[in-house]
Amino acid sequence: MNTFVSFYWSTVGRKFWTALTGICLVGFVIVHLVGNLTLFLGNQAMNDYAYFLETALHGGLRPFGELALLVLFGGHAFTALSATLQNRRGRIQAYAVSRPAGGRSHQTLSSRTMAVTGLILLTFLVLHVAQFRFGVGFEWHVTAESAGTAHPVRDVYRTVVEAFHTPLWMGIYLFVMVLLGYHLRHGIWSAFQTLGTITTPLRRTLFILGAVLAVLLALGFLVLPIYVFSMVDPAGPFQSVPSALGGAR
Amino acid sequence: MSTQSMSFNLRVWRQDGPQAPGRLVDYKVVDISPEMSFLEMLDELNVQLIRRGERPVEFDSDCREGICGMCGLVITGVAHGPLPATTTCTLRMRHFQDGQTIEVEPFRAAAFPIVRDLVVDRSALDRIIQAGGFVSQNAGSAPDGNAVPVPKDDAENAMDAAACIGCGACVAACPNASAFLFTSAKVSQLAYLPQGRPEARRRVAGMVRQMDLEGFGNCTNHGECEAVCPKEVSIQHIARMRKEYWKAILG
Ligand code: HEM
Ligand code: FES
Numbered sequence: 001m002n003t004f005v006s007f008y009w010s011t012v013g014r015k016f017w018t019a020l021t022g023i024c025l026v027g028f029v030i031v032h033l034v035g036n037l038t039l040f041l042g043n044q045a046m047n048d049y050a051y052f053l054e055t056a057l058h059g060g061l062r063p064f065g066e067l068a069l070l071v072l073f074g075g076h077a078f079t080a081l082s083a084t085l086q087n088r089r090g091r092i093q094a095y096a097v098s099r100p101a102g103g104r105s106h107q108t109l110s111s112r113t114m115a116v117t118g119l120i121l122l123t124f125l126v127l128h129v130a131q132f133r134f135g136v137g138f139e140w141h142v143t144a145e146s147a148g149t150a151h152p153v154r155d156v157y158r159t160v161v162e163a164f165h166t167p168l169w170m171g172i173y174l175f176v177m178v179l180l181g182y183h184l185r186h187g188i189w190s191a192f193q194t195l196g197t198i199t200t201p202l203r204r205t206l207f208i209l210g211a212v213l214a215v216l217l218a219l220g221f222l223v224l225p226i227y228v229f230s231m232v233d234p235a236g237p238f239q240s241v242p243s244a245l246g247g248a249r
Numbered sequence: 250m251s252t253q254s255m256s257f258n259l260r261v262w263r264q265d266g267p268q269a270p271g272r273l274v275d276y277k278v279v280d281i282s283p284e285m286s287f288l289e290m291l292d293e294l295n296v297q298l299i300r301r302g303e304r305p306v307e308f309d310s311d312c313r314e315g316i317c318g319m320c321g322l323v324i325t326g327v328a329h330g331p332l333p334a335t336t337t338c339t340l341r342m343r344h345f346q347d348g349q350t351i352e353v354e355p356f357r358a359a360a361f362p363i364v365r366d367l368v369v370d371r372s373a374l375d376r377i378i379q380a381g382g383f384v385s386q387n388a389g390s391a392p393d394g395n396a397v398p399v400p401k402d403d404a405e406n407a408m409d410a411a412a413c414i415g416c417g418a419c420v421a422a423c424p425n426a427s428a429f430l431f432t433s434a435k436v437s438q439l440a441y442l443p444q445g446r447p448e449a450r451r452r453v454a455g456m457v458r459q460m461d462l463e464g465f466g467n468c469t470n471h472g473e474c475e476a477v478c479p480k481e482v483s484i485q486h487i488a489r490m491r492k493e494y495w496k497a498i499l500g
Contacts, residue, residue, distance in 0.1 A: 203488075
């Protein structure tokens with residue numbers, strides 16, 4: 001039998017990939033949040049962290065990580081959205097009157113809007129990567145000396161501070177982080193249900209724990225821009241050369 | 250027995266044939282006893298329509314005691330009506346308010362074409378069963394009791410799955426019109442038992458394939474199916490079916 005084709009193209013197979021990539025993305029988002037908390041430690045800590053990511057494993061971590069993320073995000077969005085289209089074909093004529101039955105249902109606003117929140121996340125992701133990874137519109141650098149030559153290093157701390165002092169960016173981030181929480185409110189427990197046999201008591205527990213984790217993650221990402229926005233001295237001591245390059249400590 | 254009588258404003262989906270356009274039509278029914286089932290109330294409506302020389306409302310039913318799975322309507326927006334764990338035929342009019350407006354629609358799914366009015370063709374579910382939902386090996390005559398040990402939990406789970414009457418409410422209620430709950434119940438009821446194991450792989454692969462061919466949607470774990478299921482079949486069986494499927498495809 002054409003095993004792998006059916007493993008992808010069947011409804012059951014496709015959903016497996018959505019869930020697997022989704023869970024990996026949740027893992028990534030947690031690591032990402034923890035890394036971003038270096039912001040609270042100030043300019044030096046954040047730029048050190050950014051420099052670490054750029055240079056770890058002889059510079060191999062970043063290309064490898066970025067490729068993995070591209071595959072994860074791409075695979076997740078593709079499998080999820082193609083399933084969404086499949087689902088829309090499942091019912092051609094809508095009900096005149098339809099309402100959730102409540103009771104034992106796990107249907108929530110979050111579960112009904114997964115494709116919408118997902119698409120907004122995807123759009124946001126493009127902006128986010130352009131802005132913070134490639135520095136489009138935020139081209140701040142510090143000059144570092146290494147091996148005797150001076151060369152510019154991106155000032156990630158300043159990029160973040162400048163971005164979050166722009167009310168528009170600030171607003172976009174706040175909005176999208178709330179939507180991330182919504183996406184994960186259904187996504188986290190749903191991925192467990194998709195990936196394994198879940199007995200009813202465990203499922204009910206995960207349904208609640210998933211919501212708690214979703215709220216925590218959304219709050220974590222909300223706190224950062226709000227903190228930066230409310231900083232008294234946004235200009236701060238910029239020019240923070242990574243300490244690995246001889247910057248101040 | 251209550252002597253009070255009730256009246257309702259019905260809004261019933263009328264559609265002349267599979268391709269014809271349909272619409273909700275308003276009817277008033279009076280003198281309805283609270284003890285009547287929903288289908289008996291529709292019978293009353295039909296008596297009234299026949300007297301007026303109009304075509305009666307067509308709907309499916311058979312046992313009228315909640316075991317055959319033939320009946321099935323979406324009532325006030327919920328498959329089998331607002332009462333949990335109930336079929337349309339065992340839903341009583343006392344569960345509605347006197348004078349209430351009640352919308353009545355057929356089970357809607359691309360894989361359930363409307364035949365007429367409230368009657369839909371659910372043979373897609375039969376074809377899923379035909380694709381593997383059975384045991385075909387010769388099992389001989391009935392074994393001695395306890396000759397084939399079955400752990401209690403497995404027996405309970407198989408029985409819970411086997412409670413499915415195949416009415417299709419899970420499909421009707423699912424925002425994706427997915428048949429995962431039905432198919433998983435039919436996979437689980439055999440997968441948990443030793444008699445079902447020899448053909449387990451072929452069974453689940455064939456049934457999932459047929460389910461997809463029929464044009465049902467994918468499962469995104471809304472769990473709406475379990476909430477409307479007259480037999481309260483759990484979405485635990487969906488997780489079980491997925492696991493059986495990995496085993497069948499990769500194992
Ligand atoms: C921040 C990154 C994201 C994370 C952490 C994430 C996480 C998840 C998880 C865990 C699931 C559940 C999988 C399952 O139930 O089997 C899921 C489902 C889904 N995701 Fe994402 N996702 C992210 C981004 C996206 C993006 C960018 C899109 C779309 C472009 C998207 C669209 C969807 C859709 C449509 C579903 C299916 C709905 C459902 O299963 O109920 N997600 N996501
Ligand atoms: S008519 Fe048999 S279950 Fe309702």
